[in-house]
Amino acid sequence: xxxxxxxxxxxxxxxxxxxxxxxxxxxxxxxxxxxxxxxxxxxxxxxxxxxxxxxxxxxxxxxxxxxxxxxxxxxxxxxxxxxxxxxxxxxxxxxxxxxxxxxxxxxxxxxxxxxxxxxxxxxxxxxxxxxxxxxxxxxxxxxxxxxxxxxxxxxxxxxxxxxxxxxxxxxxxxxxxxxxxxxxxxxxxxxxxxxxxxxxxxxxxxxxxxxxxxxxxxxxxxxxxxxxxxxxxxxxxxxxxxxxxxxxxxxxxxxxxxxxxxxxxxxxxxxxx
Ligand SMILES: [Zn+2]
Numbered sequence: 001x002x003x004x005x006x007x008x009x010x011x012x013x014x015x016x017x018x019x020x021x022x023x024x025x026x027x028x029x030x031x032x033x034x035x036x037x038x039x040x041x042x043x044x045x046x047x048x049x050x051x052x053x054x055x056x057x058x059x060x061x062x063x064x065x066x067x068x069x070x071x072x073x074x075x076x077x078x079x080x081x082x083x084x085x086x087x088x089x090x091x092x093x094x095x096x097x098x099x100x101x102x103x104x105x106x107x108x109x110x111x112x113x114x115x116x117x118x119x120x121x122x123x124x125x126x127x128x129x130x131x132x133x134x135x136x137x138x139x140x141x142x143x144x145x146x147x148x149x150x151x152x153x154x155x156x157x158x159x160x161x162x163x164x165x166x167x168x169x170x171x172x173x174x175x176x177x178x179x180x181x182x183x184x185x186x187x188x189x190x191x192x193x194x195x196x197x198x199x200x201x202x203x204x205x206x207x208x209x210x211x212x213x214x215x216x217x218x219x220x221x222x223x224x225x226x227x228x229x230x231x232x233x234x235x236x237x238x239x240x241x242x243x244x245x246x247x248x249x250x251x252x253x254x255x256x257x258x259x260x261x262x263x264x265x266x267x268x269x270x271x272x273x
Contacts, residue, residue: 001075001076001077001171001173002058002074002077002078002217002218002221003058003169003170003171003173003174004055004057004058004135004136004137004168004169004170004171004174004209005174005209005212005213005217005218005229005231006212006217006218006221006223006229007055007057007058007059007060007074007169008055008137008169008213009213009216009217009223009224009229010055010060010080010223010224011053011054011055011060011061012053013082013223013224013225014053014060014062014080014082014105014224015052015053015054017082017103017224018050018053018082018099018103018105019050019051019052019053020049020050021049021050021099021100021101021103022047022048022049022050022099022100023045023046023047023048023049023050023064023097023098023099023100024046024098024099024100024102025046025096025097025098025104026041026042026045026046026095026096026097026098027095027096027097027098028041028042028094028095029093029094029095030094030095030109033094033095033109033112033113033114033115034114034115034116034117035114035116035117035118036117041117044068044117045064045068045070045097045117048064048065048066048068049064049065050062050063050064050065050099051063051064051065055135056129056132056135056168056169057129057132057133057135057164057168057169058073058074058164058168058169058171059071059072059073059128059129059132060072060073060074060080061129063120067119067120067121068117068118068119068120069117069118069119069120069123070115070116070117071114071115071116071117071118071126071128071129072107072113072114072115072116073113073114073128074107074109074113075109075110075111075112075113075114076110076111076112077110077111077221078107078108078109078110078113079093079106079107079108079222079226080105080106080107080224081093081105081106081107081108081222081224081225081226082103082104082105082224082225082226083103083104083105083106084102084103085102085103089106090106090108092108093106093107093108094107094108094109095107095115105224114128116128131164131165132164132165132168133149133163133164133165133166133167133168134149134166134167134168135167135168135169136167136168136169136170136205136206136209137206137209137210137213141167141206143198143199143202146198146201146202147198149166149167150190150193150198151190152190152191153190153191154189154190154191155189155190156186156187156188156189156190156258156259157179157184157185157186157187157188157189157190157193157201158175158179158186158187158258158259158261158263159259160190161175161178161205162175162261167205169209170205170209172261172262173218173239174208174209174212174239175263176236176237176238176239176240176263176264176265177204177208177236177237177238177239178201178204178205178208178209179201179204179263179265179270180237180238180264180265180266180269180270181200181204181207181208181237182197182200182201182203182204183197183200183269183270184197184200184201184270185265185270185271185272186256186258186263186265186270187258187272188272211231212229212231215229215230215231216228216229216230216231217229217231218231219231219232219233238253238264238265238266239264240264241253241264242254242255242264246266246268246269248266248269249266249268249269251266251267251268251269253265253266254266254267
């Protein structure tokens, strides 16, 4: 499942490749991924020019001139692939957008996903993106901002970080190593964090996510050009490594249940106290 690093890699590549291009044709094979009827979607988007492509959390924001937004969510894993006139199209896709220069992109959803089209003036009314919290890789995400966000909450640190209204884009995959790197148990209460622990957690979020972006994301996700990321499972510190020795103290890594999700921790490096 793509998380923030994979999505931001794709959004950056899209921006580089398609900004300035004009939409010529749209093909929709799965109408339920749209928020409006297919004819309305096509009529609205056709002829519009891509202004820029950005991302927030797990959403890709495609700004269309003059005043629309195409919001794409790849769900549990999907391929969003660029094509050129000479490229052989993938066998399966649910959505195809072609530009006037005959380049374009296809989307193949593996389970669910969304392609929403809204007037920019209704951004605040779009339920799934309006309440997204800050992006942890944005310049606005400072230590000061993070400290304020945490406040004196009673919640556990993992629950807080998973809540997309607080910080957008950290899912269960990168969570494991973020918490290990910060030396925090997933259920550790935010109100008990010391100033040093808050700093370590802030740094761990940026380090783990930033490292993945640099490598183009996870090896089992593909980018806009169909290229796999270079972050392999071997590079995970504790995630999905049940029974393997902790890199810091050699204690076997444990898989524990935390709320509705699983966590991988070193029981010695990540205690609840
Ligand atoms: Zn350890």
